[in-house]
Amino acid sequence: MSEIKNDYLWWQTGVVYQIYPRSFQDSNGDGIGDLQGILKRLDYLQWLGVDAVWISPIYPSPMADFGYDISDYIGIHPLFGSLDDFDRLIQEVHARKMKLILDLVPNHTSDQHPWFLESRSSRDNPKRDWYIWKNPRPDGGPPNNWLSVFGGSGWEWDEKTEQYYYHAFLKEQPDLNWRHPEVQQAMLNVMRFWLDRGVDGFRIDVMWHMIKDLQLRDNPVNPDYQNHMATYEQLLPVYSTDQPEVHEIVQKMRKLLDSYSDRMMIGEIYLPIQKLVTYYGIDGKGAHLPFNFQLISLPWEAKVIAAAIDQYEGALPANGWPNWVLGNHDQPRITSRVGIQQARVAAMLLLTLRGTPTIYYGDEIGMRDVPIPFQEVQDPQGLNMPDKNLSRDPARTPMQWDASLQAGFTEGKPWLRLDRAFQRTNVQLQKEDPYSMLLLYKRLIDLRHIEPSLTVGDYTPVCSDNQMLAFTRHAEGHPKFLIILNLSHRPCYFKPSTLTFTGTVVMATSPELEGSVVDENISLSGDEGVIIRITDTGL
Ligand code: GLC
Numbered sequence: 179m180s181e182i183k184n185d186y187l188w189w190q191t192g193v194v195y196q197i198y199p200r201s202f203q204d205s206n207g208d209g210i211g212d213l214q215g216i217l218k219r220l221d222y223l224q225w226l227g228v229d230a231v232w233i234s235p236i237y238p239s240p241m242a243d244f245g246y247d248i249s250d251y252i253g254i255h256p257l258f259g260s261l262d263d264f265d266r267l268i269q270e271v272h273a274r275k276m277k278l279i280l281d282l283v284p285n286h287t288s289d290q291h292p293w294f295l296e297s298r299s300s301r302d303n304p305k306r307d308w309y310i311w312k313n314p315r316p317d318g319g320p321p322n323n324w325l326s327v328f329g330g331s332g333w334e335w336d337e338k339t340e341q342y343y344y345h346a347f348l349k350e351q352p353d354l355n356w357r358h359p360e361v362q363q364a365m366l367n368v369m370r371f372w373l374d375r376g377v378d379g380f381r382i383d384v385m386w387h388m389i390k391d392l393q394l395r396d397n398p399v400n401p402d403y404q405n406h407m408a409t410y411e412q413l414l415p416v417y418s419t420d421q422p423e424v425h426e427i428v429q430k431m432r433k434l435l436d437s438y439s440d441r442m443m444i445g446e447i448y449l450p451i452q453k454l455v456t457y458y459g460i461d462g463k464g465a466h467l468p469f470n471f472q473l474i475s476l477p478w479e480a481k482v483i484a485a486a487i488d489q490y491e492g493a494l495p496a497n498g499w500p501n502w503v504l505g506n507h508d509q510p511r512i513t514s515r516v517g518i519q520q521a522r523v524a525a526m527l528l529l530t531l532r533g534t535p536t537i538y539y540g541d542e543i544g545m546r547d548v549p550i551p552f553q554e555v556q557d558p559q560g561l562n563m564p565d566k567n568l569s570r571d572p573a574r575t576p577m578q579w580d581a582s583l584q585a586g587f588t589e590g591k592p593w594l595r596l597d598r599a600f601q602r603t604n605v606q607l608q609k610e611d612p613y614s615m616l617l618l619y620k621r622l623i624d625l626r627h628i629e630p631s632l633t634v635g636d637y638t639p640v641c642s643d644n645q646m647l648a649f650t651r652h653a654e655g656h657p658k659f660l661i662i663l664n665l666s667h668r669p670c671y672f673k674p675s676t677l678t679f680t681g682t683v684v685m686a687t688s689p690e691l692e693g694s695v696v697d698e699n700i701s702l703s704g705d706e707g708v709i710i711r712i713t714d715t716g717l
Contacts, residue, residue, distance in 0.1 A: 192229030500533025
């Protein structure tokens, strides 16, 4: 490890790994993953080389949205274990020199949270204004046209107190009123509780939703809506999300984090780049890492991806640290989007770009979206819009550890069915196979850690065309790397018009290429990527 990296923080040099706790490892045979299970697999994560683990919500919850509907922010759901298990987990994570990031869901609570139970009990309850309550329109309809992300209206009528409350997601997930100072204080206290327990950071759920237009104006119709899209997309959520005042909230959270040493905050934000980068905050006092979902959202085409990388690099504020994500628990897996061979190229892209990479559990073994029979669908997004194939279950199936019964995930019946091919695709087999996705991931992570140019070096685009893209990474005083990725299935040529150089292939998606000495005339197979250490250069 070179000195240059001492100038950077752990969340800049590190690789983040997302665990969806229901599906990672079960320890008690109930078919649902838990904290003891995660503990059991920490050595695996350390072997893989990841530096930080982000765990999706583990708090008490009625599980209407699988933990993103929290009924107690400072406890652990008995399904996952206890606070003692949690303390043990944090200790063991730290003992392995890794960090632990918790998921915080401040935009909404469960409708079973005591705050909401109080709030809905009467119009003059002191917590009434902790949520967003409004009178009906004169015709009795909801206060405005806002829609729920999970289908239908964003407003729910409360018979007892005769007002509507707003919920951006399920009606079981009422939105908090973040304009209320007591709500702000309550959530900052929640953050304190976990920070005091040693948590290294938070991933803030739907950060861009947290404040709504004061006048609650109607959202405009989306002129580009098409029938296959989620019903939510019928409107442009210009008044229900991304309001200017949200930045004051983010700033307050940041201030709290800064009062502890070495903590960080990731923001979940689905917005265009120019908007996304505002979440770094004025003078960088916002989110440390506003999640950059371009590799998830954009078509997998070389020119599009190349332009997006440059657009992002160009839009970053001074000192804003980049980050990249290929998948998460809300999106189809990368293998199912681009194919298993191309997913290897995607892994190489994720782990050679400048900025913190986040890996979704299972992607490192090339897990794919698992077909879940209609009658087994559990995700509310899938259930509420059954004709749109929007269920997120396929990307949330149990981790495939080995070829034993239930893939080593559980001794019981898994809560969601396993990929039927798990006997061919699992950690144990891939650990022994030099051509496996797992070893590709591990070697990419190792190389990224060893080479300062790949950890923190500059990014410079070299060229791109309809098939391939190429860029260099370089840290002053260290070897420079050229990365060439063929995003198509057909062979392609890298033949930049003006460059001359020689170099050595240090890693390739086809290990056969490794060690070969190359110059500027390179041809790649379909779905191939190479990392070249430049030895002599016009680059
Ligand atoms: C975020 C989570 C998603 C959840 C939603 C509502 O987008 O990632 O899983 O359903 O917020 O909390």
